[in-house]
Amino acid sequence: QSVLTQPPSVSAAPGQKVTISCSGSSSNIGNNFVSWYQHLPGTAPKLLIYDNTQRPSGIPDRFSGSQSGTSATLDISGLQTGDEADYYCGTWDTSLSAGVFGTGTTVTVL
Amino acid sequence: QVQLVQSGAEVKKPGSSLKVSCTASGGTFYTSAINWVRQAPGQGLEWMGSIIPVFGTTYYAKKFQGRVTIIADSSTNTAYMELSSLRSDDMAVYYCATGRTFTGHCTSTNCYGASHYMGVWGKGTTVTVSS
Numbered sequence: 001q002s003v004l005t006q007p008p009s010v011s012a013a014p015g016q017k018v019t020i021s022c023s024g025s026s027s028n029i030g031n032n033f034v035s036w037y038q039h040l041p042g043t044a045p046k047l048l049i050y051d052n053t054q055r056p057s058g059i060p061d062r063f064s065g066s067q068s069g070t071s072a073t074l075d076i077s078g079l080q081t082g083d084e085a086d087y088y089c090g091t092w093d094t095s096l097s098a099g100v101f102g103t104g105t106t107v108t109v110l
Numbered sequence: 111q112v113q114l115v116q117s118g119a120e121v122k123k124p125g126s127s128l129k130v131s132c133t134a135s136g137g138t139f140y141t142s143a144i145n146w147v148r149q150a151p152g153q154g155l156e157w158m159g160s161i162i163p164v165f166g167t168t169y170y171a172k173k174f175q176g177r178v179t180i181i182a183d184s185s186t187n188t189a190y191m192e193l194s195s196l197r198s199d200d201m202a203v204y205y206c207a208t209g210r211t212f213t214g215h216c217t218s219t220n221c222y223g224a225s226h227y228m229g230v231w232g233k234g235t236t237v238t239v240s241s
Binding site: 002031032033035037039043044045046047050051056086088090091092094096097098099100101102103104 | 145
């Protein structure tokens with residue numbers, strides 16, 4: 001049972017925007033930075049966002065992250081069929097002294 | 111850019127131990143954090159633990175404490191994850207990943223500002239546990 005909660009699935013048509021939420025607590029998101037990962041079946045996860053809002057080199061600006069209080073959000077705009085994947089938030093939990101992932105969200109492009 | 115090469119697929123019997131290696135090529139992970147993450151069939155990503163070789167610091171998820179050991183050999187740029195007392199629910203794809211683990215600034219009452227993320231991942235090692 002993860003300490004970070006995400007919706008199981010979100011969907012939208014190509015070109016539209018989806019928003020994925022990640023809800024935690026003061027021991028994790030509330031006081032620490034959040035990262036986001038894209039995971040396609042059979043491949044290694046890919047880092048999309050780190051430190052709440054930063055994109056690694058090569059990640060398009062269609063992907064953006066934000067954080068407020070004990071929640072974080074990943075927005076994917078201009079949705080493409082290649083964006084169909086599972087998405088996970090992650091952070092450090094100070095109380096656990098451990099890394100934690102969210103429950104994961106499946107994005108479907110209609 | 112660093113690439114991570116993991117050891118091959120394993121078939122293990124219940125009760126036995128598993129040791130997976132992760133070798134960095136094209137660079138070093140000595141000053142980075144090396145994490146181990148697994149994904150069981152139909153499940154999400156699960157962080158198991160990490161090591162920061164330059165400090166010799168290890169962190170383990172509570173679920174695996176006592177069963178998992180993570181070490182790093184800086185002379186060969188290789189990290190290892192050993193998991194003992196294997197059970198059927200340890201069947202999973204095991205990933206190593208490097209990145210940053212900064213556990214934050216701490217006052218007498220609070221810690222904040224931890225930064226923990228994984229930017230380079232290995233391709234994964236499939237582990238089957240079966241009698």
